[in-house]
Amino acid sequence: MAVILNPDKEMVKIVKEGLKRTxxxxxxxxxxxxxxxxxxxxxxxxxxxxxxxxxxxxxLYYKSKEN
Ligand code: SF4
Structure with missing residues (x-):
């Protein structure tokens, strides 16, 4: 299993800003x-x-079954 950040950088930016806000x-x-x-x-x-x-x-994150 592997967990990565969403390759969509704009989406990551929006969610991270949201996390900062909350x-x-x-x-x-x-x-x-x-x-x-x-x-x-x-x-x-x-x-x-x-x-x-x-x-x-x-x-924000993507989990795949494969490494
Ligand atoms: S891991 Fe959970 S809390 Fe964190 S960004 Fe994703 S859905 Fe939201």
């Missing part, structure tokens, strides 16, 4: 709870899931 909470979600601190619980679970391949909710 103090590290997922900018794509309204709740400011521990579960949504980047890297959020959802994406941590997706990283641990051998069958998951794809972007995190905000599209």
């Amino acid at each position: 103090g590290g909470y997922c900018p794509c979600r309204i709740a400011r709870t521990e579960e949504f601190k980047c890297i959020c619980k959802e994406f941590r679970e997706q990283m641990a899931d051998p069958n998951f391949e794809g972007f995190c909710h905000c599209k």
Whole structure:
């Protein structure tokens, strides 16, 4: 498994600006709870899931199954 930043630099810039604004909470979600601190619980679970391949909710990260 490998996790990389989205190759779309503009998208990365937007999400990172959002993270700065929220103090590290997922900018794509309204709740400011521990579960949504980047890297959020959802994406941590997706990283641990051998069958998951794809972007995190905000599209900041991409996880592939292959190295
Ligand atoms: S991993 Fe992605 S979806 Fe999760 S908080 Fe960070 S930017 Fe948002």
